[in-house]
Amino acid sequence: MSALSDSASPLYEKVKDFVLANIGSGKWAQNARLPSENDLVNSLGVSRMTVHRALRELTSEGHLRRVQGVGTFVAPPKAQSTLIEVSNIINEIRDRGGKHRAGVILLERVEHPAAAIVSSFEFDQTKPVDHSLVVHFENDIPVQLEERYVNPALVPHYLDQDFTSIATLEYLQRCTPLTEVEHLISAVPAGPEQARLLQMPERDSCLVLHRKTWTGATVATVNTFTHVGSRYSLGSRYRPTHKPA
Amino acid sequence: MSALSDSASPLYEKVKDFVLANIGSGKWAQNARLPSENDLVNSLGVSRMTVHRALRELTSEGHLRRVQGVGTFVAPPKAQSTLIEVSNIINEIRDRGGKHRAGVILLERVEHPAAAIVSSFEFDQTKPVDHSLVVHFENDIPVQLEERYVNPALVPHYLDQDFTSIATLEYLQRCTPLTEVEHLISAVPAGPEQARLLQMPERDSCLVLHRKTWTGATVATVNTFTHVGSRYSLGSRYRPTHKPA
DNA sequence: GAATGAAACATGTATATACATGCCATGTCA
DNA sequence: TGACATGGCATGTATATACATGTTTCATTC
Structure with a gap:
């Protein structure tokens, strides 16, 4: 029912994994629109703050793109330009x-x-x-x-x-x-x-x-x-x- | 009194700026221990959730290091190894x-x-x-x-x-x-x-x-x-x- | 038909509250 | 003196609630 994994990780991590799994499987394609926060609240059975935190972190990690008043979208893959660590x-x-x-x-x-x-x-x-x-x-x-x-x-x-x-x-x-x-x-x-x-x-x-x-x-x-x-x-x-x- | 800037940015950003300013000025040296969340709640006059979000984001950005049950500390400078963006x-x-x-x-x-x-x-x-x-x-x-x-x-x-x-x-x-x-x-x-x-x-x-x-x-x-x-x-x-x- | 306005809906922020979890110091008991 | 329990305090998470802000849509009005 809940569609969330039953591991010991915190709830917002499970929500993040749920979103990433849907992106990785191709179910939510690039630039596709995600369900709204309230939709996820209803379908996943967690509070909106938890959903919001998960989506916010995924946004800052480059997986999602959010526009206030409009919605949440799957961000294009980010490795177009790639981060490299230059060590001392x-x-x-x-x-x-x-x-x-x-x-x-x-x-x-x-x-x-x-x-x-x-x-x-x-x-x-x-x-x-x-x-x-x-x-x-x-x-x-x-x-x-x-x-x-x-x-x-x-x-x-x-x-x-x-x-x-x-x-x-x-x-x-x-x-x-x-x-x-x-x-x-x-x-x-x-x-x-x-x-x-x-x-x-x-x-x-x-x-x-x-x-x-x-x-x-x-x-x-x-x-x-x-x-x-x-x-x-x-x-x-x-x-x-x-x-x- | 509040020690926070009066710009239009959201409160948690002001808290982040406050912390970064104290780090940048050297008032809080490397590996020094920050005031606890409750201390910051009292001195800054914002809720603990707001303080917590600010500190959490600064941690994920590499500025702080937090240990549950112990405290929050100024992280060592991170540019030891540096991120570079290699563009296509x-x-x-x-x-x-x-x-x-x-x-x-x-x-x-x-x-x-x-x-x-x-x-x-x-x-x-x-x-x-x-x-x-x-x-x-x-x-x-x-x-x-x-x-x-x-x-x-x-x-x-x-x-x-x-x-x-x-x-x-x-x-x-x-x-x-x-x-x-x-x-x-x-x-x-x-x-x-x-x-x-x-x-x-x-x-x-x-x-x-x-x-x-x-x-x-x-x-x-x-x-x-x-x-x-x-x-x-x-x-x-x-x-x-x-x-x- | 065009402009205006309001409702509906989306995300964004702030707070209070509660409980969970981890670490440490203190004190008690053997 | 050592082992252990406990309380205090720190961070970590989850929730409900409220309001703010931005966008879209649609009905009303001109």
Whole structure:
């Protein structure tokens, strides 16, 4: 009668499973309209708040689309564009048990940054920019080259930190707690300096992770370049919300 | 008194903003314990259900960590590993107004796939594998090379579809509604055939997106290789939950 | 026929209440 | 001192109720 599973999970989870099952079986096709909350209340025998919570969570998870006053619809499949989790290379090395070492190549405050940097980084052109160049090693083999342009207004003592210890990324995150991030991944042939620092053949492939971060309404910007030698190819991996069967 | 903003947003949003503001300002440090729900009810003057919803959503968004019977705590910053949205190259081209064309280079059912493919793809070795090789053009310039190995048990008529029309990825999604996906991004120098098909210099950099998908408990696997010419570098971009200031 | 208005219906939010569940500290008893 | 029971407090869920807000439909009116 109730059409809900009898497992031990909470009621709103059962309602979610019920909806997902109907979507997965094709009974409710893409863009089809679901029964109204009150219909589900009557057919499933749970309160409207419970149904509402289930539908709200499924909406925030991308399975449904709801329009106030109109109805609830099956959302188009979301993997059109796919989420990927790019992991911190230092943590990856640590998880694999490798020994990590960082080498600081360059550390400077650029007073009058080039126009190209300013525009692509959305910096305030009148302000100086901090610049760092760090190489990460795993077992004495260079793995990653990090180039950063940081707005000193946002992170005052950026150049004073200890770059050879772990925490450059953590340091930035601590200074800028709630940020927005934009990434751009591309592949380029290694230039002369990059090839030298990473001890790789020139024009070999580099994975470039361009990372731009904002902090609230501040126009200030923190940037990170990450170069990954292709021989490591540990790029990124993601397994989305997994539900054990 | 109420410590909540007086904007027009709903109450639970104000509570969320209140919590986020306290985290962002550093008043509530990482791993610090938040006031209990009842404390917030008293200090903010809203009902416990409203507080609870706010805290629950912040938890699912990764800002908080809650333990039943113990309390609510500020979660460590989550950008340790970062989510990236890899967009479909065909949609990107369409959004930019470019003309898209697809060329099918190869289409075959491999009866006895090589052991390397079988193992890396987790296919059943005794079963044949469908293989396709498609080049995507934008304005007659080759942009992307797609190589796919598909389990025919999962997608019966994979080779029968019209590869020159848009929807190879959409086709797979339609056949496999609720899937898990794993991605691996790397960069490799283009091999001879890849260089020829993409009209790029050999050994120039290629962005490789390895994509592995599951469907429920089925061991069947769908795989996608995507090669992106470096001159396009339109890799991927992501802006997480953006809140307009 | 067109414009207006009201009813019907959809989702969205807020609250009070009740009970369930899990953890911890305290106190009692052996 | 140790084991165990218990009460207090935290979060988790479920419900009924009320009202808010947005959309559609349909009847009325001009």
